[in-house]
Amino acid sequence: MSKPIRHVVIAGGGTAGWMTAALLKKVLGNSVSIELVESEQIGIVGVGEATIPPIQIFNRFLGIDEKAFLRETNGTIKLAIKFENWRVPGESYFHTFGGPGTTMGFCSFHHYWLKAQQAGLTDSFWDFDLNYLACLEEKFNKINTQNPLYDMPYAYHFDSALYGQFLRKQAEQNGVKRTEGIIEHVQQNEQSGFITGIQLNDGRQIRGDFFIDCTGLSGLLIRQTLGVNYEDWSHWLPADSAQAVPSERHAETLPYTRSIAHPVGWQWRIPLTHRNGNGIVYSSQYLTDEQATETLMNNLDSRAIDEPRTIRFKTGRTAQQWCKNVVAIGLSSGFLEPLESTSIHLIQSGIIRLMKMFPNQGISQAMIELYNAESKDEFETIRDFIILHYHVNEREDSAFWRDMRNLSLPTRLEQKIAAFKEAAAIFNEQSDIFRDASWVQVMMGQGLTPCDYHPAADTMETSSLLDAMRQIHQAKQQPLSKLMAHDEFIQRYTAT
Numbered sequence: 001m002s003k004p005i006r007h008v009v010i011a012g013g014g015t016a017g018w019m020t021a022a023l024l025k026k027v028l029g030n031s032v033s034i035e036l037v038e039s040e041q042i043g044i045v046g047v048g049e050a051t052i053p054p055i056q057i058f059n060r061f062l063g064i065d066e067k068a069f070l071r072e073t074n075g076t077i078k079l080a081i082k083f084e085n086w087r088v089p090g091e092s093y094f095h096t097f098g099g100p101g102t103t104m105g106f107c108s109f110h111h112y113w114l115k116a117q118q119a120g121l122t123d124s125f126w127d128f129d130l131n132y133l134a135c136l137e138e139k140f141n142k143i144n145t146q147n148p149l150y151d152m153p154y155a156y157h158f159d160s161a162l163y164g165q166f167l168r169k170q171a172e173q174n175g176v177k178r179t180e181g182i183i184e185h186v187q188q189n190e191q192s193g194f195i196t197g198i199q200l201n202d203g204r205q206i207r208g209d210f211f212i213d214c215t216g217l218s219g220l221l222i223r224q225t226l227g228v229n230y231e232d233w234s235h236w237l238p239a240d241s242a243q244a245v246p247s248e249r250h251a252e253t254l255p256y257t258r259s260i261a262h263p264v265g266w267q268w269r270i271p272l273t274h275r276n277g278n279g280i281v282y283s284s285q286y287l288t289d290e291q292a293t294e295t296l297m298n299n300l301d302s303r304a305i306d307e308p309r310t311i312r313f314k315t316g317r318t319a320q321q322w323c324k325n326v327v328a329i330g331l332s333s334g335f336l337e338p339l340e341s342t343s344i345h346l347i348q349s350g351i352i353r354l355m356k357m358f359p360n361q362g363i364s365q366a367m368i369e370l371y372n373a374e375s376k377d378e379f380e381t382i383r384d385f386i387i388l389h390y391h392v393n394e395r396e397d398s399a400f401w402r403d404m405r406n407l408s409l410p411t412r413l414e415q416k417i418a419a420f421k422e423a424a425a426i427f428n429e430q431s432d433i434f435r436d437a438s439w440v441q442v443m444m445g446q447g448l449t450p451c452d453y454h455p456a457a458d459t460m461e462t463s464s465l466l467d468a469m470r471q472i473h474q475a476k477q478q479p480l481s482k483l484m485a486h487d488e489f490i491q492r493y494t495a496t
């Protein structure tokens with residue numbers, strides 16, 4: 001056990017730094033002082049625009065007004081990701097946040113749908129999903145209803161740099177101290193190795209009891225100073241480069257992200273209110289930077305408004321995300337490509353985990369181990385979900401896709417795929433932020449067809465099942481008339 005924690009230093013002021021500062025201050029109030037050090041000269045990674053629904057909980061906890069948030073971050077609504085060309089070129093499917101169907105009995109909806117399909121149902125799995133139907137019509141509205149059939153979970157697309165600034169305002173108003181400067185040295189206690197302070201390049205010293213490393217991909221405190229290893233996952237996820245470029249906004253913005261697979265790698269298209277975010281993720285083993293630039297620029301659907309910017313990364317995680325008196329949050333804790341928009345969520349869950357275990361009276365090894373075990377599980381389940389997209393492909397147009405199909409898989413993922421193929425079964429780990437509906441959409445969307453469904457679905461007479469399916473289908477379509485064009489929603493909603 002170390003000494004009580006009274007002064008927390010956050011190193012780094014990107015999205016991770018300011019999300020951490022805002023939440024810590026909100027939760028801990030004046031019981032600790034919080035100082036954030038950042039360098040405008042070094043800057044932030046400056047990409048990252050798509051999120052998943054739990055961000056609403058984070059914003060609500062901070063008391064953020066959704067309208068002001070959307071206005072200030074140039075935000076739009078995200079109902080789903082449309083995956084294009086992932087199984088084979090020319091085909092697409094949606095991974096929606098709603099999830100098709102509804103609760104019907106012991107097992108998940110997809111088992112009943114599989115049985116109904118065998119009995120002649122022609123509606124696709126996604127026809128039972130309001131998020132999907134709204135995406136097709138490019139519409140959204142906040143439907144005020146308690147009926148779970150009309151649930152339409154959503155997240156946001158936004159400019160993450162502006163989100164950081166939005167949170168900075170709140171954090172500073174609440175008493176977080178911001179210090180501008182470049183961290184040059186990190187000081188450690190000779191015996192314990194605990195970090196005692198940081199020194200800026202103009203000689204200023206900042207001392208603290210507890211340090212949060214939000215320095216981005218460099219992991220200045222956790223890896224460079226404490227020497228924690230990086231678990232390299234590039235043998236499973238070989239993409240090591242991205243190029244990002246903004247382009248002019250569309251006349252009409254879509255309420256979903258597009259993820260478009262290319263012969264090597266994939267491209268994102270994210271609609272914001274002032275511009276589109278675009279980028280390509282690829283592996284330098286298979287594609288040169290010049291080829292990547294060409295692919296990206298030839299596949300923009302509006303005029304580029306800047307030069308493409310290259311970002312290098314190594315997929316993996318910092319092996320101990322809490323070591324001594326340092327916790328790594330954000331890109332310093334690991335990197336997973338943005339295929340399922342999970343990095344900002346990992347920031348959120350890291351901060352919440354830390355808040356639950358905040359070492360007020362001092363750090364104990366038990367806390368560190370629990371924190372690290374949970375973080376590891378969370379990173380690994382997301383990793384497996386991302387590998388799934390690559391592995392389950394039938395593309396024949398390049399060595400890249402053939403190699404991705406033939407990679408050996410983490411055991412847990414191999415088991416999950418086998419269980420789904422055999423019995424449409426989905427095993428959810430507690431740490432998995434993606435529930436049954438997400439796994440099923442990606443597996444079925446990419447062509448995995450289960451051999452069987454759960455016997456519980458057979459307890460329903462076929463005719464009653466088909467009737468129930470008809471009713472659900474109709475019910476899911478009912479709210480569509482209450483939706484409006486996505487842009488109209490954003491304009492009206494943020495105008496008030």
Ligand SMILES: Cc1cc2nc3c(=O)[nH]c(=O)nc-3n(C[C@H](O)[C@H](O)[C@H](O)COP(=O)(O)OP(=O)(O)OC[C@H]3O[C@@H](n4cnc5c(N)ncnc54)[C@H](O)[C@@H]3O)c2cc1C
Pocket residue numbers: 011012013014015016017037038039040042043044045046047048049050051160181182183184214215216217218220242243244279311313329330331332338341342343344345
């Ligand atoms: C190509 C790409 C696309 C992405 N897309 C998404 C997405 O769609 N959705 C999503 O959720 N996430 C996405 N991410 C991840 C997302 O961008 C990051 O999780 C998020 O921006 C947080 O970054 P960060 O704050 O950890 O690091 P950074 O933004 O790099 O911030 C690091 C901070 O540390 C400071 N710093 C570093 N060294 C020093 C020093 N020596 N002295 C002082 N200050 C220092 C910097 O000045 C900066 O303030 C994407 C990432 C990449 C690379």
